[in-house]
Amino acid sequence: MSLSFVRGASSSRKLLSRLLVGLIAATLGAATCPAADPTVLLATRTLLLDAQVFGNMIVAVGAGGHIIRSTDSGKTWQLAQVPTLATLTGVHFPDAQHGWAVGHDATILHSEDGGVTWTSQYQGADLQVSFLDVCFLDAQTGFVAGAYGQFLATTDGGRTWTALHIIDEDYFLNRITAGPTGTLYLAGEHGTLLRSTDRGVTWVSIRSSYDGSFYGILPLGPKTLLAHGLRGRIYRSEDDGGTWQLVPTEQRGLLATAVRLKDGTIVVAGQARLFAVSRDDGRSFTPWSPGMTTAVAELVEAPDGTPLAFGEEGVTRLQTP
Numbered sequence: 001m002s003l004s005f006v007r008g009a010s011s012s013r014k015l016l017s018r019l020l021v022g023l024i025a026a027t028l029g030a031a032t033c034p035a036a037d038p039t040v041l042l043a044t045r046t047l048l049l050d051a052q053v054f055g056n057m058i059v060a061v062g063a064g065g066h067i068i069r070s071t072d073s074g075k076t077w078q079l080a081q082v083p084t085l086a087t088l089t090g091v092h093f094p095d096a097q098h099g100w101a102v103g104h105d106a107t108i109l110h111s112e113d114g115g116v117t118w119t120s121q122y123q124g125a126d127l128q129v130s131f132l133d134v135c136f137l138d139a140q141t142g143f144v145a146g147a148y149g150q151f152l153a154t155t156d157g158g159r160t161w162t163a164l165h166i167i168d169e170d171y172f173l174n175r176i177t178a179g180p181t182g183t184l185y186l187a188g189e190h191g192t193l194l195r196s197t198d199r200g201v202t203w204v205s206i207r208s209s210y211d212g213s214f215y216g217i218l219p220l221g222p223k224t225l226l227a228h229g230l231r232g233r234i235y236r237s238e239d240d241g242g243t244w245q246l247v248p249t250e251q252r253g254l255l256a257t258a259v260r261l262k263d264g265t266i267v268v269a270g271q272a273r274l275f276a277v278s279r280d281d282g283r284s285f286t287p288w289s290p291g292m293t294t295a296v297a298e299l300v301e302a303p304d305g306t307p308l309a310f311g312e313e314g315v316t317r318l319q320t321p
Contacts (some may be wrong), residue, residue, distance in 0.1 A: 043077070043079050048066070050297065051195070052093055053302065057096065058071075074306065081095040082112075083107070086105040088103035089132050094137065105129075106131060108152075140154075148171075172262035173187075174188050185241075187214035189213045191208050208227065218260065223240045226247075226266070253274045254270040256298075293313060
């Protein structure tokens with residue numbers, strides 16, 4: 001399986017809604033279980049599409065409505081109580097208690113206990129709509145981005161959601177990230193890059209010389225950005241997206257995720273066996289072989305410093321590059 005399923009690749013827009021339908025078991029994803037329970041072990045080996053670290057907590061989401069949670073840097077996991085079997089594609093916690101997860105079937109879930117239990121907060125009328133990412137600035141103000149230009153905002157903790165028209169096209173909006181000064185960035189199809197400096201009230205287009213899909217922007221500082229996407233493309237900007245430089249890489253596949261580790265090393269990953277690292281703040285990358293042979297949707301650094309990869313094989317602990 002290729003990584004075309006991750007966050008809405010332009011070559012197959014409907015693939016997100018069909019993702020792994022035959023593999024989703026209706027008996028999974030409903031109860032919190034001890035770490036040795038085979039249901040929990042299976043959940044950690046099922047497709048996982050996003051994860052976040054907050055303090056000593058890691059929460060990951062994926063196929064079949066699975067949400068798993070760890071408080072020991074990913075050594076053991078607990079399966080959360082979740083009211084859906086829809087594939088979940090994005091998760092975000094602005095603090096240690098309040099979290100949101102989004103996914104297929106126009107689903108938005110909410111947790112008030114650090115991800116242990118979840119309730120359905122929003123269900124769109126069009127179940128063909130897939131939400132792909134979520135970002136909250138605090139426990140009240142947040143945003144959801146998704147397929148066909150879908151973009152929702154809330155200022156009351158998700159009790160009400162307002163659909164906003166931030167692009168004219170129906171491109172997939174793949175990932176929302178926040179920079180260190182509070183600037184928000186959106187990456188999407190057909191070279192779509194957007195920026196907001198007023199907490200998401202207005203968005204302006206960021207020009208780039210690439211018309212392929214972007215899968216994320218990694219802020220490296222107040223003005224320094226890395227944008228990554230299809231065909232191994234990585235672009236670097238030192239003026240908040242005013243100008244971009246193409247970073248030469250040996251990779252030619254989809255780069256779905258990027259993370260900067262605490263020691264400054266930057267790791268990008270995506271399609272099977274596609275890993276690269278930078279030790280010069282994203283100015284150059286070299287291939288890396290951590291031993292994984294399947295696709296990766298998300299990378300995070302665990303509280304103990306261990307890199308964790310989430311994707312087709314579930315969650316995998318990696319050696320430090």
